[in-house]
Amino acid sequence: MDDHRFPFLDGVAGALIDGSGRIVGCTTAAEDLLALPARVLCGRRIRDLLADPEHWPDPDSDRGTWDGRAVLRTGDGRPVSLDLRVLSLHGGSAGSPGDVRQVVLGAPSATADRWRQDQAFSRELFLQDRFGLAVFDTELRVVRTNTHLLPYSGVPPTLSGLRLADFLQPEDAVAVEAHLRQVLESGQPLVLAEELARTVVDPRSGRMMAISAFRLQDTDSAVIGLTVLFTDITEQHRARQRLALLHRATAAAAGSLSVTGTAEDLAGVLVPELADVAVVDVAAAVFTGDEPVPDRAGNLLLRRTAVAGPPGSAPATGDTVMVGAEGTPGEGGTNPRDIVDDWTITAPLAARGILLGQVTTRRDRWRDPYEEGDRLLLAEIASRTGLALDNARRYTREHRAAVSLQRSLLPPAVRTVAAVSTASVYLPTDSAGGVGGDWFDVIPLSSARVALVVGDVAGHGLQATATMGRLRTAVRTLADLDLEPDELLVHLDDLVSQLLIEADVADAELGDDLPDPEHVPSRHEPGSLGATCLYAVYDPVTRCCTLASAGHPPPAVARPDGTADFIPVTPGPPLGVGGLPFEASEAVLAPGSVLALYTDGLIERGEGDIDEGMAELQRRLAAVGDEERPLRDVALQLVAGLPPTRLRDDVTLLLARTRAVPARDTAAWSVQPDPAAVGQVRADATAQLTAWGLEDLVFTTELVLSELVTNAIRYAGGPVGVRLIRADSLTCEVSDGSSTQPRMRRARLTDEGGRGLYLVAQLTNRWGSRYTARGKTIWTEQELPNSS
Structure with a gap:
């Protein structure tokens, strides 16, 4: 018989005792424990081996089975403590000294204590109710369980011989068995693996189990199964x-x-x-x-x-x-x-x-x-x-x-003036910072000209919107002075620089009022007052577009022949940086050209390169040169699908379809610096207005030209030029070589002069003056009959 079938007998010594209390036979383990050979042990009284022989039971006693602990003397003189079990035999021939009456089994006390501990541990382990305990064989069939293994609905009362798939949902059983099979194959213990256990009867949410397992081996290391602990951790x-x-x-x-x-x-x-x-x-x-x-x-x-x-x-x-x-x-x-x-x-x-x-x-x-x-x-x-x-x-x-404020600061999306018809699109960013500081403007200027403006204030939120409003107002004020684009940007740059200085001073004053200035947030983000701007002036008489840039992308133009390109511009630094001059560029535009001014949000698409965005804008512009299409539709098509990801910056697009004032709608004369020439000017102007069908404006125009030409001859000296322009209003221009601007004042009753410009202002809708390369030009505008 194989020893591994009875591993619990390992180390147990045995001896046979006859009726006289003598040893008649023993096992090898007894020889090893007592350090005496069997030939010496046989025939000796067992009491002679005991340190305390009085406690040994008599073979004829009726005590039956006796368990106890005794100290025996060994052959080398060492005492050894043994746990003994004495079994009395019955049924033999009584009275014969050679009859075997007792079987004595013994093991070292330390070994016996460990056996008792193991037994107690196993017994108590299977009585625990805080976790489930199961022993599986090598085929992962349940061999033994405690009474609290998975005490949930759908678990059979007796699990012996069953596999997990017999009572758990298939996917749950497969997951748990995969862990157990790994333990069987590798021998590595499993510690607190979490798996869901749902029964086939109740497939609801089930219970979450923490599974620990270790492999079982016999004395010769043969795998005989594994022990598994199931701990319900559903609540945790x-x-x-x-x-x-x-x-x-x-x-x-x-x-x-x-x-x-x-x-x-x-x-x-x-x-x-x-x-x-x-x-x-x-x-x-x-x-x-x-x-x-x-x-x-x-x-x-x-x-x-x-x-x-x-x-x-x-x-x-x-x-x-x-x-x-x-x-x-x-x-x-x-x-x-x-x-x-x-x-x-x-x-x-x-x-x-x-x-x-x-x-x-x-x-x-x-x-x-x-x-x-x-x-x-x-x-x-x-x-x-x-x-x-x-x-x-x-x-x-x-x-x-913020959006309402910003939109209230911008002009109408669609507008028509003598020089251009315009349409615009504004797409605010989706960023948490709110709307940005993009703006655009269409500003009618003297002599049927128009200023087109697009700007971008750095940052987002109300601060950027407020700054945008200030800059737009400043641009309109400077535009009324009829400044050249590069000169206007110089003044605008000075304004932004001053705003930056004021903001820094305000931050310092705010910090002085608080106990810990280092932790006071700035009222403006770094660079939030910086801005870029593109300012362009289009003259429908000459069809010339003059423009200057302060760090802004160049405008694009779609020409009537179906081509599109970018107008070359030498960009200056952004506003508020200073240090470099601004340069003006010029381009002649055919009537019907579509000029596109935009902010960088239009060409910065997702993670793409700006050059790619500009190329895409040029491609789209080339396809929308049809003059019959509403400009608003063109603008919406240009921004359709932009960008492919969330907007990182506001998108502003201003389109302007150019117009031209025909040569037949203008008239110009050179006037000699002689007061007698004023009469001829009146006569020529009257004839031209009659030819245009503007007889209702003859009287007023004669008075205006008489006053302006007389003043030019009297105070400026040199040649005088007169020009009439019929567009959406009648413009009268008088140019001279003087750079001295006229000043309107209210004349006193005793003054002989000083009422000329006052009368001009009363008789016309608008008037003003602008510097030119050769002096200045004073202009007036009158509303055309039936134009309202």
């Missing part, structure tokens, strides 16, 4: 899941400043971990940035904003829900709160005591019902989301205010 696992879900929901809510985006992120996080269907309803007022206010009945109108779950599992977004101000159902409305059971829970979305909406979650009946921990989790998620929703509401309010 759910607690971890809830905490992780709370963190994800908080991060999702904080990741958006959009009301709809916040609601959609919340619904997406809740499904499928907490719910099969999640519905988020938000008060209608929140979408406009306002605080929700209940009606007179105390009800609040909510809009279904986000739904997550299978299609058709909940009403579509856009539906309305009426709830009470405290989150209770309102009259006349449907409310998810009307269905309240163990599979549906609702929590209010509130901040600062104001109800902003509600979130409702629902589980299918095949899942476990909601527990108190789930209700507390949803309440906490709703509380944090309520704060995020309130932040989104406030941002919406501020963003709308």
Whole structure:
């Protein structure tokens, strides 16, 4: 018989005792323990080997089986403590000294103590009720279990001989057996591997088990199975899941400043971990940035904003829900709160005591019902989301205010003047910083000319918008002076430099008023007052476009022949940098050309190169040169699909389709510096106006030209030039070689002169003067008859 079949007998010594108490036979283990050979031991009285022979039972006693501990003398003089079991034999011939009456089994006391400990450990282990214990054979069949192995619905009362797949869901059984097979093959213990256990009878959420296992081997190292501990950690696992879900929901809510985006992120996080269907309803007022206010009945109108779950599992977004101000159902409305059971829970979305909406979650009946921990989790998620929703509401309010302010500072999107017809598109960025400082303008100038402006203030938010408004106002003021583009940018650069100095001084003063200036945030971000600008002046009489750039991209032009290119411009530094002059460039444009002025947001597409964006703009412009198409449609087509990713900067596009004033609509004369020549000027002007059919303007025009030409001859000296332009108004120009600007003043009763310019201003719609390369030009404008 193989020894490994009885490993519990290893180390046990045995001896046979006859009726006289003498040893008649022994095992090899007895010889080893007592350090005496069998020939010496046989025939000796066993009492003679005991240190205390009085406690040895008599072979004829009726004590039956006796267990005890005794100290025996060994052959080398060492005492050895043995745990003994004496078995009395019955049925032999009584009275014969040679009859065997007892069997003595013994083992070292230390070994016996370990056996008892092992036995007690195994016994108590199988009696524990805090974890499941099972012994599996090498085929992963259950051999033995404690009474608390998976005490859940669907587990058979007797598992002996079964495999896990006999009572667990197939995928769960496969996952657990994969761990156990690895332990069998490698011998490496398994420690706290987490797996889900769902029974075939109850396939709901099941229980999460922490599985530990070690391999079992006999004395000759043969694998005979493994022992597995199953610890139910469902509550701990759910607690971890809830905490992780709370963190994800908080991060999702904080990741958006959009009301709809916040609601959609919340619904997406809740499904499928907490719910099969999640519905988020938000008060209608929140979408406009306002605080929700209940009606007179105390009800609040909510809009279904986000739904997550299978299609058709909940009403579509856009539906309305009426709830009470405290989150209770309102009259006349449907409310998810009307269905309240163990599979549906609702929590209010509130901040600062104001109800902003509600979130409702629902589980299918095949899942476990909601527990108190789930209700507390949803309440906490709703509380944090309520704060995020309130932040989104406030941002919406501020963003709308900023966009409204910015749009109020910009001209109409579509406009028509004598020189050009224009259309524009403005796309604000989606960044958290809010709208930027992009602006454009179309400024009518004297003599039917027009100024086209596009600028970009660095930064976003109200600071950038306010700076944009100041710069646009400054450009309009400087444009009224009829400055050349490069000269205008010089004055604008001085203004931005002054704004930067004032901002630095304001920051320093703000810091002085607080105890810790180092931690006071600046009122403006670095560079937030810097700006770029492109200023162009188009003259429809000469068809010449003069432009200058302060760090701004060059304009593009689509020509009537179907080609498109960029007008060469020598860009100066951005406004506020200073140090370099601005240079003006000129380009002659054919009538019907489409001039495109834009900010860099149009050509900075996603992560692409600016050159690629400019090439794409040029390609698109070449395809939209059809003069019959509305310019607004052209502008929308140019920005369609831009950019492929979220806008990183505002996009502003200004298109201007050029016009030309025909030669027949202009008339010019040179006037000698002689007062007698004034009469001829009046006569020539009268004849021209009559030819144009403007007889109603003859009287006024004669008075204006008489005054202006007389003043030029009297004060300027040298040749005088006169020009009439018929466009959307009648322009009268008088040019001379003097650089002295006229000044209008109110004449006193005793003055003999000084009333000329005052009369000119009273008789015309507008008047002014501008410097030229050879002096100055004084101009007036009169409204054409029936032009209104």
